[in-house]
Amino acid sequence: MEHGGDLISYSDFYDGELIDFSSNINPLGPPCGLYEILSNSLHTLTIYPDIKYRHLKQHIADYLKCKVENVVVGNGAVEIIDNFIQLFDRVVVFVPSFIEYEKRGKIHEKEVLKLNYTEDFKIDLNLLETNIKHGDVLILGNPNNPTGLRIEREVLLSIYKIVKKKDGFLLLDEAFYEFCPEDYDSIDIFKDYDFENVGIIRAATKFFALPGIRLGYGCTSIDMKKAYEIVELPWCVNSLAEIAGSYIFSCKDYMEKSKSYIENERRFIFEELSKIDGLKPYDTDTNYMLIKLLKWNEEYVFNYFLKEGMVIRKCSSFQGLDTSYVRIAIKRREDNLKLIETFRNLERM
Numbered sequence: 001m002e003h004g005g006d007l008i009s010y011s012d013f014y015d016g017e018l019i020d021f022s023s024n025i026n027p028l029g030p031p032c033g034l035y036e037i038l039s040n041s042l043h044t045l046t047i048y049p050d051i052k053y054r055h056l057k058q059h060i061a062d063y064l065k066c067k068v069e070n071v072v073v074g075n076g077a078v079e080i081i082d083n084f085i086q087l088f089d090r091v092v093v094f095v096p097s098f099i100e101y102e103k104r105g106k107i108h109e110k111e112v113l114k115l116n117y118t119e120d121f122k123i124d125l126n127l128l129e130t131n132i133k134h135g136d137v138l139i140l141g142n143p144n145n146p147t148g149l150r151i152e153r154e155v156l157l158s159i160y161k162i163v164k165k166k167d168g169f170l171l172l173d174e175a176f177y178e179f180c181p182e183d184y185d186s187i188d189i190f191k192d193y194d195f196e197n198v199g200i201i202r203a204a205t206k207f208f209a210l211p212g213i214r215l216g217y218g219c220t221s222i223d224m225k226k227a228y229e230i231v232e233l234p235w236c237v238n239s240l241a242e243i244a245g246s247y248i249f250s251c252k253d254y255m256e257k258s259k260s261y262i263e264n265e266r267r268f269i270f271e272e273l274s275k276i277d278g279l280k281p282y283d284t285d286t287n288y289m290l291i292k293l294l295k296w297n298e299e300y301v302f303n304y305f306l307k308e309g310m311v312i313r314k315c316s317s318f319q320g321l322d323t324s325y326v327r328i329a330i331k332r333r334e335d336n337l338k339l340i341e342t343f344r345n346l347e348r349m
Contacts, residue, residue, distance in 0.1 A: 007311060014309050021305075021339060022313040024145075024176065024288040024329045026209040028258050031251035034244060044239040051234055056242045060217045063249035064187050064202075070195055070219045072228050075236045077175045077203040077216035078104075081139065084171050084199055085110060086231045087224075089135035094123060096146060096318035098173065101139040116320060121147040121282075123155065129162045136168040142186065143176050146318055146327045148284030153184045160190070164197045169224075172200045175216075178207035178255065179262050179286040187219050195221040204241070206287070207258065208248045215241040262287045265330045272340045276347050287330045290315070297323040301346065308342050 007018050050056075053073050061068040074080035082104045085091055091105035092113045105112040115131060118124055121144070132138060140159070143150040151159070163170045172186055190198050199220035204210045215237060220228065237245075266284055273281040273291065280292035293301060298314040305312050315325035328339060 010306055010311055013306050016309055018306075019310045019331065019335050019338070021328045021331065021335075022311045023211070024206055024286070025211060026179075026207055026258055026262075026287065027329075027331045027335070028209065028254075028261060030209045031248050031254040034247055037247055038240055038243060041240065041243045044243065047239070049235055049237060049239050049242050053237060053242065056237065056245045059246050059249055064217075064219060065185075066187055066191050066195075066219045069222050070191070070225060072199075072218050072220060072225055072232075073237050074216040074232065075238075076205060076214040077173060077201050077218075079214075079233075079236060080201050080216045080218055081171070081173065082108075083228055083231050084137060084169075085139075087227050088137035088169060090133075090137070092132060092136050092138045092168075094140065094144075096121075096144075096315070096320035097139075097141050098145045099317060099319075101173075102319075114319065117147075121149055123151070123159065125155070125158055125162065128159065129166075132163055132166045132168050134167040136163075136166070137171050138163055138168060139171045139173060141173045141175075143174075143180060143284075143286045145176070146288070146290050146313070146315055146321070146325075147282065148286045148288055148290060149282075150180050150183075150285040153189075156184075156186065157189070160193075160198060168197065170198045172198070174200055175203045176206050176286040176288075177202055178259065181263075181285060182259075191219070195219055195224070197221075199224065204244065204248060207255075208244075210244060210248075213241045213244050214238070215245055217245070262330055265333065265336060269328075269330060269336055269340065273343060276340075276343050278347050279343060289328055289330070291326050291328065293324045293326060296346070298326050299323065301326055304346055305339075305342055308338075310339060310342065 057068050057071040060071050078100050085104050086108055090111040093101045094115050094117050102112050160170055186200050201218040204215040270281050273279050278295035282290045302314050313327040315321045315327055316323045
């Protein structure tokens with residue numbers, strides 16, 4: 001189980017509609033009004049998108065509060081990650097993390113160095129400084145997947161200084177950024193450095209609940225952007241994704257409502273799961289939660305939930321985690337209540 005969201009593979013095991021706790025999508029759905037805009041824009045499918053994405057990049061720059069000259073786009077965040085990887089000699093990752101960091105590196109025949117997070121899933125700065133070198137790209141989830149933890153501001157600056165000193169490159173995958181507490185904005189931090197030796201990636205997939213649109217975007221230095229554009233595919237963003245990007249970033253009420261909802265629900269779920277014997281939920285900064293199973297293994301719990309019409313994420317495919325971990329997404333309250341009650345029933349068995 002390398003990725004969540006694959007409900008088709010399990011549809012024959014439950015007679016009804018499955019609730020997907022395996023993929024971490026905003027449960028409130030896309031911003032209101034977007035469907036109507038997209039349905040009225042189908043005529044754009046008969047022409048090519050702007051190959052330079054001038055209007056889209058301007059909307060993104062306005063949203064991110066950076067210069068349009070620093071903006072890159074892609075067919076989802078994973079394509080941008082793939083493009084950046086092609087520009088470096090070696091890929092450095094901390095595990096557990098999103099499997100595509102390592103996988104894309106190997107596909108491009110890059111050396112991949114895997115370093116371990118500490119027991120509490122933090123970055124060992126001494127370990128990083130010992131191993132990072134010229135020509136490396138260090139890819140970090142911020143927040144990380146599957147742990148849900150965001151890098152503390154001062155730690156992030158320390159990481160950046162280490163990487164820059166060694167003439168490496170720091171690539172931050174911030175696909176879940178908008179779900180996090182508003183303690184800092186990495187784009188605001190690194191634009192003071194002109195994004196030198198750093199790239200920051202975000203996406204419409206998770207927060208704006210648009211995984212099918214495939215719109216990724218980010219910021220990097222002007223020089224790195226020029227190198228990036230050499231390897232990127234032409235017309236990588238489709239017309240409907242371009243139109244969505246011209247709308248969603250102005251939906252301020254939707255953003256505030258989503259942030260507030262997720263914050264309340266993650267606190268509620270964490271408190272309730274912490275009461276259940278046999279579970280150790282980890283605190284999280286985003287819209288999903290890693291859970292340590294103290295009495296069962298992932299396969300047993302996965303199948304138990306599947307019989308109840310829910311798909312959760314098995315985590316043994318994340319290097320650094322064994323079969324005693326699962327990950328769950330934060331959904332609507334009625335679904336979250338069903339998840340909690342199913343864990344309680346599991347405890348009673």
